[in-house]
Amino acid sequence: VDAYLAMRQVQRNELQLTGVACTLAAAGLDGSSSAEDQELATWLAFVTDGACTAEEVRDAAREMHKVLGFKLHQPTAYTFLRRYLRRTGWTEESFSLANYLIELAAIDASFLDFRPQAVAAAAAVLSRQYVPQGISVRHMPRWKTKLLRCAHVDLHSELAPCIAAMARLHAAQHRSANMFVNKKYEWARLHAVAKIPPNPPSDVKYFVQYLRSDAIA
Numbered sequence: 001v002d003a004y005l006a007m008r009q010v011q012r013n014e015l016q017l018t019g020v021a022c023t024l025a026a027a028g029l030d031g032s033s034s035a036e037d038q039e040l041a042t043w044l045a046f047v048t049d050g051a052c053t054a055e056e057v058r059d060a061a062r063e064m065h066k067v068l069g070f071k072l073h074q075p076t077a078y079t080f081l082r083r084y085l086r087r088t089g090w091t092e093e094s095f096s097l098a099n100y101l102i103e104l105a106a107i108d109a110s111f112l113d114f115r116p117q118a119v120a121a122a123a124a125v126l127s128r129q130y131v132p133q134g135i136s137v138r139h140m141p142r143w144k145t146k147l148l149r150c151a152h153v154d155l156h157s158e159l160a161p162c163i164a165a166m167a168r169l170h171a172a173q174h175r176s177a178n179m180f181v182n183k184k185y186e187w188a189r190l191h192a193v194a195k196i197p198p199n200p201p202s203d204v205k206y207f208v209q210y211l212r213s214d215a216i217a
């Protein structure tokens with residue numbers, strides 16, 4: 001839905017049709033005349049309570065495929081995070097913490113200013129800064145250099161500002177009682193990372209210097 005709305009202006013009265021068309025596309029169908037397409041399109045039209053027809057759903061799905069060039073599966077921050085953690089040395093604890101930070105960022109509109117790879121790299125960096133609080137990390141020589149080479153993000157203009165923003169967000173939202181993300185990551189099977197007190201947020205300059213250093217961390 002987000003990818004399509006970023007490329008096409010949709011009127012408010014067409015949002016429901018766009019949503020059900022996205023469901024058809026997400027099922028791997030393209031709005032063709034196959035029996036499977038027709039069956040799902042008919043059901044999706046039914047759940048709109050007459051707001052649109054099955055043919056309109058199929059037409060909208062075909063338009064979506066045309067606009068997006070069939071590139072419906074966009075990489076997310078999670079896609080990049082798995083790649084980065086393999087290069088920086090991860091543990092189950094650091095993986096849970098990085099995922100927690102990404103989920104906090106996912107519900108904060110200010111992080112729309114950053115590309116997914118920057119958000120993932122920021123989470124990977126911060127997840128290695130909680131060793132004193134019990135988050136173990138695996139020794140990985142020159143992990144900072146490897147991360148910068150892999151992420152393809154500018155350190156000064158994108159990555160360091162994103163890390164600083166994520167550190168501030170973590171400090172601000174820590175133990176917020178009305179956030180499900182915090183409750184979820186208090187579970188023991190996710191290593192209760194939401195209970196870990198956040199580090200004092202550092203500024204952009206600190207993270208630039210930190211990542212330019214070849215020190216083993």
